[in-house]
Amino acid sequence: MVHPPSESLTLWYDEPATDWETQALPIGNGPLGAMVFGGVATERIQFNEKTLWTGGPGHGGYDSGNWTSPRPDAVAEVRRRIDRDGRVTPDEVAALLGRPKTGFGAYQTFGDLYLDIAGAPRSPTGYRRELSLGEAVARVGYTADGVAHTREYFAGNPGNVIVGRLSADRGGGISFTLRHTSPHQDKTVTASGGRLTIRGRLPDNGMRFEAQVQVIAEGGTRTDAGDRITVTGADSAVFVLSAGTDYADVHPAYRGEDPHAKVTAAVDAAAARSYDELRAAHVADYRELFDRVRLDLGQATPAIPTDRLRASYTGGSSADDRALEALFFAYGRYLLISSSRENDLLPANLQGVWNDSTSPPWSADYHLNINLQMNYWPAEQTNLHETTRPYDRYITALVAPGRRTAREMFGARGWVVHNETNPFGFTGVHDWATAFWFPEAAAWTTQHLYDTYRFTGDVDYLRETAYPVIKGAAEFWLDLLHTDPRDGRLVVSPSYSPEHGDFSAGASMSQQIVRELLTNALASAKTLGVDEGFQAETAAALAKLDPGIRIGSWGQLQEWKEDWDATTDTHRHVSHLYALHPGHQVVAGTPEARAAEVSLTGRGDGGTGWSKAWKINFWARLLDGDHAHRMLVEQLKTSTLDNLWDTHPPFQLDGNFGATSGIAEMLVQSQNDVVHVLPALPAAWKDGSVAGLRARGDVTVGATWTNGAPDTITVRTGRTGPIKVRSSVVAGRHRVHDERGHEPGARRDGEVLSWDARAGRTYTIRNAAP
Ligand code: FUC
DSSP: OOOOTTTTOEEEESSOOOOTTTTSEEEEOSSEEEEEOOOSSEEEEEEEETTOBOOSTTSTTOOTTOOSSOOTTHHHHHHHHHHHHSOBOHHHHHHHHOOOOOSOOOBOOOEEEEEEETTOOSSOEEEEEEEETTTTEEEEEEEETTEEEEEEEEEETTTTEEEEEEEESSTTOEEEEEEEEOSOOSEEEEEETTEEEEEEEOTTTOOEEEEEEEEEEESSEEEEETTEEEEEEESEEEEEEEEEESBOSOTTTOBOOOTHHHHHHHHHHHHTSOHHHHHHHHHHHHHHHHTTOEEESSOOOOSSOHHHHHHTOOSSSOHHHHHHHHHHHHHHHHHHHHHOOTTOSSOOBTTBTOOOOSSOGGGGOEETTTHHHHHTHHHHHTTOGGGGHHHHHHHHHHHHHHHHHHHHHHOOSSOOOOSEEOTTOOOSOOOOTTTSOOTHHHHHHHHHHHHHHHHHOOHHHIIIIIHHHHHHHHHHHHHHOEEOTTTSOEEOSSBOOTTSSOBBSSOHHHHHHHHHHHHHHHHHHHHHTOOHHHHHHHHHHHHHBOOOOOBOTTSOBOSSSSOOOOTTOOOSOOGGGTTTTTSOSSOTTSHHHHHHHHHHHHHOSOOOHHHHHHHHHHHHHTTOHHHHHHHHHHHHHHSBOTTOOBBSSSBOTHHHHHHHHHHHHHHEEOTTSSEEESTTOOTTOOSEEEEEEEETTTEEEEEEEETTEEEEEEEEESSSEEEEEEOHHHHSSEEEEETTSOOOOOEEETTEEEEEEOTTEEEEEEEOOO
8 A cells, every 4th residue: 555655754663662772762852852662561761861870970089081180281292293293103192192081871772661551461462552743643453352452642842741541442451550660779759649769869969850650540449559640441541751960061060950840840730631632732842843845756555564674775765665764764864853853951962862881882972083073964964953942052152161171181262072971071081092082072063053144044043153153263273273394374283083093193084174264264253243353364374284185095085184194094984085075175076075975985975874875965066866776775784773763883873974974965965055855766766746845045845756857846935135056957947936937147157056035935946848
C-alpha cells in the first residue's frame, strides 16, 4: 500500500524493543526525553532531564580544566620548539600543556518508569510499535482476547511534560502498576494521591533532582502503595511526568532553585487538563515546526517494518529506498526539535537528550572539534530556527569561564574553550594527548551565530547576541597569532589538526577557522558601525594571516602547512576541508575545490557515522550529487541502527543531524550569496519536490523536478533587496513572476538570475522549454 508522504513518516516495528540503543524509540521536548520500549507485559520508559549531570562546582577539586598554578612560559615553549623542529608529538605537548581531568562529570540517566501490566496476554496479535514523525507521538498497539489495547506517549514542550495514555476498546480493561527505578541511590520515591514523587541528590556534586508522575485513571480504582501506584479495572489511564534539577547555566556556581516548585506546577497544570487537550497542544506546537519542510523523493512506503526497510535498503532506484531516505531526513528534523527547544538551558549533546547510563560514551558531552557544531548544521537550513536558541545560550554562557581560561592559560583577551566541554564551563584542558588541545573551538562555535544572522538578516540578533561572542573569540586570536619564521605570515601555534598527526604551526583547519572568524568579526563590526579600533586591528591581522589553503604534491588540499599528507590516510576527521564545509572559502569549480576532491577521494567513503555524514555535505558542496548520495547510502547501510539512530559506533546523534544537513545541501545551498537550487541532485532522485528549506538572506525555497531537471523553483523573500538565484533552469527558456503574475525584471548571467526582491513576495521560476 502506498501512503501519501506525510503519513509515510512513521517508524514502526512488529515487536517490542528489548535493546535501548538500537530498538527503543525516542520522544523528547528539548529539556525532557524518553525512550519507549513497548513491552506487552512490562512497559519500560527510560527518561532524561537534560541538566542532570555529575561534575562541576559541587565536585571537589573541579577547576574548569584551568591550570591550578601558572605556567607562564608553557605555550611559548611549545611554540619555540615548533619553530625550531617543525613538529612536536601530541604526547610531548600534552605533558607540557595538559592536566588530568577533574570533575568533568557526565550526563546522567534520570531512571525508568515501569508499567507492570496485570493480566497481560502471553500471545497478543497484531502487535505494532510506532513513532509518528508527523505528530511526534509514539504508539503501542496489540489485540488480546478480542480486546484492542492502545498506548500513546508524547513529550510536550508546552507545559514541559511527558504524557502517556493506556486504553482498551472494552471497559475496565486497564490494570497496571507504575514504579520507578534508577541507579541514583540518594533519593526517595513516594506515592500519594496518585502521584509518584522522586526526589534526591547526586552524591557526586550535590545536584538536586526531582520528578513527579501523576496517574489519572478513568473508571476502576487507583491505589498508592508505598513507592508505586496501582490502577485496577480502569477504562483508560493517563500519566503525566515532569522533572527538573537545580542546575543553572550561570558561572561560577551553576546552581539555581530547588526544582520542587517548578516540577509540581508543571504536573499540577498538566493533570488539570484532559488528555486530548494536552495532546492537541503538543501536536500543534510540534507541527508548527515540523510541517515547515516537505520532501518528496519519489518514495513509496512499503508495508514492512522500519528495521526491515533499513535491512533491505540498497541505495538503488526503488521507491522503497527513497522512502527510507525521506524518512531519515524527516527523522533528523524530528530529533532536533525533540532535543533542542527555546526553553532549554542546554543544547543537544552527543546523544541529543537520550541517555540510559551513568557513564555514557564521551560523557554524552559537548565535543567541539565537530560534534556539537554538526548537531546544529540542519537547524537554519531546514527551517528550525527556534532550535538554535539553546545553542546560542550555551555558547554565550561559555564566555565568562572562557575569559578566565584565556587570561590564565594564555594571558590573552577574549574567551576560549577547547576540545570538549560540559554544562559547568569547562573551558580549559585535560591530558588525553590526541584530543585535549583545540583553542580554535571557540572560534568555530561562533560560526553558527554569524550564520544565524546570515539566514535571518536580523541585525538586532547580531548586535545583542552574536557580535559580543564573536568579538571575544576574535580578540583571543588577535592576541595569540604568531609570526611564522618560515614566511612572516600570521599563524596559529601550537596548532593541531583534530585528533590527527603532530602539533605544528598553521595547520590548515586552524588557519581556515581563524580566518573565517576574523572575517565575520570585521563584517559584523562594520554592519553595526561599532569598534573602529577593533576593526582596524582585525583587518590588519587578516591581511597578514596565512589562509591555510594549499595544494600539495599529489594534488591534494594540504592538512598541514608542510606537505605531510599520506595518500593512504583514511582518518575520519577531514579537518583541512573545513573551508569547503562548514566554511565556504573553497568554492566548487576552483583549483582548490579540485584539490579538496582529491583529498576526499583519498580519505575514501568509510569512517564513523558522523564522518560519513560530513562527507555527504562535502560532496554536495563539490556539486557531486551522486557521490553525496553514495555517502548517504554508506551511512544508512553501515552506520544506522534499527531505530534509525546514527552509530559512531556506539550511538551518537551528530551523524543523524549531519546527514539531514547533507540532504539539505544537496537541494539548496546559499553560502556564497547566491541561492543555488538543486545544486547536487543525484541520479537516484529522478523526480521529486521540496518545500520550505531556508537560504541565507531570509529566503524560503521550494523546487519541483522531473527526470533530474527542475520544473519550478519558488523563493519567498522575507526582506526587500537584491537576490540571486542559481539553477540550471535559468540557463534555458524560463519564466519568472511573483504570485500576482508580475515579472520582477530579472537579469540573467549564465545560470544566475538576479532581481530586486520585495519582502513577503513569492517568486516562481518556471521551466518554459518546449
Ligand atoms: C570526536 C571524534 C570521535 C568521537 C568524539 C565524540 O572527538 O573524533 O570520533 O566522535 O568526538
